[in-house]
Amino acid sequence: MVYEIITYKSAEKTTNSLELIALDTSTTNGLVCVMKAAAGPIPYMSWAFDWEKLKADRVIGFTGEIIVKKPYELTVPVDIITEKPEVTHIFQEPTDTEKFQFEFSVLPILCTEIYDEMFLPSEKNDAILEVGGVKLNVNRTFLSYHSDYFSALFSSNFKEGKMDEVPIKDVSYEEIGLLFSTIYPKATFPNDKTVPKLLELADRFMMPSVIHHVEYHLLNNTKINNEKLMWMADRYGMKLLLEKMIKELDSMAKAKMLKDSPDYGELSDQAKGKILDKVMVIIDLVQRGVQQNVQQDVPRPRY
CATH class of the missing domain: 2.60.40 (Immunoglobulin-like)
Structure with a gap:
């Protein structure tokens, strides 16, 4: 859920x-x-x-x-x-x-009507996933194209690739429906409420296209705070979003807010390095501004 x-x-x-x-x-x-x-x-x-x-x-x-x-x-x-x-x-x-x-x-x-329609038997569907006791009719090639997880699962190298019904554990019908509906023809679009679960599922099932859909939403429509966005971008490899968050880190007050947030400790060393570089730029700009103000206040000699 x-x-x-x-x-x-x-x-x-x-x-x-x-x-x-x-x-x-x-x-x-x-x-x-x-x-x-x-x-x-x-x-x-x-x-x-x-x-x-x-x-x-x-x-x-x-x-x-x-x-x-x-x-x-x-x-x-x-x-x-x-x-x-x-x-x-x-x-x-x-x-x-x-x-x-x-x-x-x-x-x-x-x-779940939109999900039910996706998983009906059809000529295009040639495999069955079993999720929480529910049978989902899917297309092997389509899922394999979008997901390295399913590509491996359906291959002949795994026993699941030879099974008539492939069980998928530790995920609910609603969750797998939400994930698949993001890439299916009648797509549902991410929103702030579904973003955390979509990222978690997309990461687990190796679906980069879902992460790209989420990143587009977070770049253009979100109301999630910048500290949480910074963590999401770093955790799930959303490079454009990470660049935007670091670009918007333009004051010492924002840098302190990020440092004090619970998400900061979860950031990778690479992300922290980029943040430190940006903080050094901010400090340099502040010092230049102070020096310029001091120079303007010095009285000019009279000749």
């Missing part, structure tokens, strides 16, 4: 209304939640979810749980899809309360 768990904790809310009224509205990582509650002998709560901005990223629902803290602690399961975006709960134990509080932890559910 590419997406991370979305969590939220509400503050304590108070109402004496016997009818449902909105008490809490939150937006967390694109997921909007409106909590309504009714007080009284038998309290009632509902949570309406909306993720319109996430639908473009193939999010069709969420699964997880809501933990009610007040009026008393209990767990409400969450299993919502587009057609049913609301969760409700009527408290079974009578309690005269006006205070409500909750938190939730949910995981996005992604639509």
Whole structure:
């Protein structure tokens, strides 16, 4: 799964209304939640979810749980899809309360229709991969062209090359679908949420074309901070991105921010060498600027 768990904790809310009224509205990582509650002998709560901005990223629902803290602690399961975006709960134990509080932890559910279409049997597909119990029909030549991993796997030198169904372990259907969809004819394009997983998978399965797609996104459309981009560029061999990040390292303040970041310690010696060279250039420019200012301040002799 590419997406991370979305969590939220509400503050304590108070109402004496016997009818449902909105008490809490939150937006967390694109997921909007409106909590309504009714007080009284038998309290009632509902949570309406909306993720319109996430639908473009193939999010069709969420699964997880809501933990009610007040009026008393209990767990409400969450299993919502587009057609049913609301969760409700009527408290079974009578309690005269006006205070409500909750938190939730949910995981996005992604639509796999685009992946399902890719892996259907066809005249063009001549091999089967088995991922998590699911059979994926693929084209040997196409995958071998894009990946040295699959080129070796399908060769006669490996036992998998002679198998009717080749198992691929330690990867989910959603992850392999995300990876392959980046290079298939009906391509899906990287975004900031999918970039980390795509780079990890592309590196494992030796797919340089996927890394090039990711690099293009990071060069032109990303909002990821420069320190993380520097690490990604160095770790996955994205030379153009690394050059851009070093070029944008144009002040001592930025250099210090990079040095203090947790990603700096993970950089290669080669990358650190390039950064040091750039810092020396910055220091030289600063010193020249100071010297020039001093010279301008020296009074000229009168003749």
